[in-house]
Amino acid sequence: MGKIVVKFGGSNLKTPGDIKRSAAVAGAYRQNLVVVVSAFYGVTDLLTGAIGEALVSLDGIKEAMALIRKRHCGVIEQTIAGRDTAENTAAVIEGRMASLERLLTGIHYIGAVPDFTRDTILSYGERLSAPILTAVLEASGLAAREALPERIGLMTDGRFGNASADMDYSAPRIREALSGDFTFVVPGFYGTTGDGGTAVFGRGGSDYTAAVTARAIGAPSLDLWKDVDGFLSSDPRITGTSRTIPYLSYAEAAELAYFGAKILHPRTVEPLEDTAIPVRVMNVEKFAGEIHPYSIVGPEKGTIAAGADEAAESGSGHRQRIIKSVASSDDVGIIRIEGPGVGSRPGILARATGKLDAAGVNISSVITAQTCINLIFRRGDTEKALAVVKSESISGVVSVEALDDCAMVAAVGSGIRDSVGVGSRILGALADAAVNIILVQAGASPVAVYVIVRREDRERAVTAIHNAMGRIHEGT
Numbered sequence: 001m002g003k004i005v006v007k008f009g010g011s012n013l014k015t016p017g018d019i020k021r022s023a024a025v026a027g028a029y030r031q032n033l034v035v036v037v038s039a040f041y042g043v044t045d046l047l048t049g050a051i052g053e054a055l056v057s058l059d060g061i062k063e064a065m066a067l068i069r070k071r072h073c074g075v076i077e078q079t080i081a082g083r084d085t086a087e088n089t090a091a092v093i094e095g096r097m098a099s100l101e102r103l104l105t106g107i108h109y110i111g112a113v114p115d116f117t118r119d120t121i122l123s124y125g126e127r128l129s130a131p132i133l134t135a136v137l138e139a140s141g142l143a144a145r146e147a148l149p150e151r152i153g154l155m156t157d158g159r160f161g162n163a164s165a166d167m168d169y170s171a172p173r174i175r176e177a178l179s180g181d182f183t184f185v186v187p188g189f190y191g192t193t194g195d196g197g198t199a200v201f202g203r204g205g206s207d208y209t210a211a212v213t214a215r216a217i218g219a220p221s222l223d224l225w226k227d228v229d230g231f232l233s234s235d236p237r238i239t240g241t242s243r244t245i246p247y248l249s250y251a252e253a254a255e256l257a258y259f260g261a262k263i264l265h266p267r268t269v270e271p272l273e274d275t276a277i278p279v280r281v282m283n284v285e286k287f288a289g290e291i292h293p294y295s296i297v298g299p300e301k302g303t304i305a306a307g308a309d310e311a312a313e314s315g316s317g318h319r320q321r322i323i324k325s326v327a328s329s330d331d332v333g334i335i336r337i338e339g340p341g342v343g344s345r346p347g348i349l350a351r352a353t354g355k356l357d358a359a360g361v362n363i364s365s366v367i368t369a370q371t372c373i374n375l376i377f378r379r380g381d382t383e384k385a386l387a388v389v390k391s392e393s394i395s396g397v398v399s400v401e402a403l404d405d406c407a408m409v410a411a412v413g414s415g416i417r418d419s420v421g422v423g424s425r426i427l428g429a430l431a432d433a434a435v436n437i438i439l440v441q442a443g444a445s446p447v448a449v450y451v452i453v454r455r456e457d458r459e460r461a462v463t464a465i466h467n468a469m470g471r472i473h474e475g476t
Contacts, residue, residue: 003178004029005219007036007188007210011227012284014041016078019133023140025225025287026183032143034178034217036188036210037133039125040071044203047122051113054104061104069097072128079136089135093128100124115160119190120198126187126206134185147184149191152177154212156191156199163199165191165212167271174216186213207265215271222272223280223291224264230281230295231256231263234326234466238459244294245324251447252324253279253297255412259327269297300414322415322422326465330407330455333382334439335375335389339398343368348396352389359388367441374439379404406438407458410448411465417446426451426465433464
């Protein structure tokens with residue numbers, strides 16, 4: 001059996017006790033692993049702050065470095081008992097701190113932060129946590145070795161700030177590099193570029209690193225250790241009650257992650273979708289010596305691996321739930337382009353989207369009608385998108401307006417695609433709750449129905465759909 005890939009996130013690495021617990025978790029597998037580690041909790045924020053301080057003063061750099069050094073040296077003192085190991089680990093940290101300080105000093109003198117430099121600086125959170133966790137694992141009795149992305153061949157496409165892995169290049173190199181009889185500790189969040197630089201996978205991208213690694217080595221599973229009981233049927237802070245979802249398809253998990261379910265990075269499933277590698281979600285807060293998944297993400301129902309889905313969902317032979325979860329986001333803005341026939345006239349949509357692409361504005365979704373084109377963005381991009389679209393004189397367009405006081409609610413479940421009347425029952429539940437609907441999108445995703453409502457109605461809409469899930473499942 002191949003090595004399981006285990007990932008520990010920053011929220012599980014807040015204190016020295018958390019780091020010792022992570023070592024205990026790794027030991028409970030009783031086999032060699034590949035451990036992907038995030039920066040210690042809050043360190044990426046410290047690095048972001050250090051970049052800002054570096055642009056202002058050299059004293060700001062020294063203060064930021066002192067905070068980062070104190071954090072990591074304090075962990076070494078409290079987690080590594082052996083003097084030689086502690087000193088060797090501290091020496092590695094000091095070497096990397098010196099490199100980090102040179103980068104910060106460089107941006108001070110040039111008065112700017114090139115994208116490649118920003119990515120390199122931000123990667124130091126993981127570069128500093130990995131050698132410490134490696135030493136803690138060794139002290140606990142594991143044969144642990146650090147494996148930096150640049151040494152194992154994790155190549156990216158070079159898109160700074162939001163890179164993707166080049167799987168064709170990376171997979172065989174990662175597989176060979178991690179084949180030894182050790183537990184390898186891989187810093188998450190970043191990979192290399194063709195010219196030897198660094199590009200990060202976006203905030204929270206260590207999950208993506210873990211998925212890329214799992215695919216590359218053909219891992220039997222990717223185990224994500226979090227501080228929650230897996231995926232839930234809703235945000236309990238909104239609905240008051242929620243249930244753990246035992247099994248989700250890759251597509252279902254991707255939809256929920258996109259809407260802010262902080263269980264995994266939205267792009268985690270990308271490297272795994274054409275594999276059968278399950279993603280197992282554990283709760284480190286409830287670790288008691290056993291490896292117990294709360295949610296499993298894997299292939300769509302009908303495969304062998306997904307056979308546990310229906311059994312776990314009901315335990316009594318009933319069909320799986322049509323809607324598994326309700327998610328929402330108020331990070332939504334809409335640009336509405338109106339005019340006679342704009343939805344069917346050739347070239348109008350292409351001109352608008354072409355301009356937006358050239359301006360670096362990402363479109364989340366497009367909903368068209370005969371007289372209206374609705375472009376959906378993240379809320380922070382709405383103002384820029386409005387200016388871009390208005391700057392383009394498009395024949396037939398009567399008005400262009402922005403709506404940013406809105407939220408998107410998604411009902412997610414693979415059963416939606418094959419079930420009659422789900423959409424009407426969702427809309428009925430919203431009508432009963434007196435929630436006005438701005439837009440509806442069904443069919444764009446085979447596993448989700450989206451509704452856009454006023455932001456003030458978001459929680460009421462989520463609760464209405466969540467409360468109706470049982471009736472929708474029963475077809476009433």
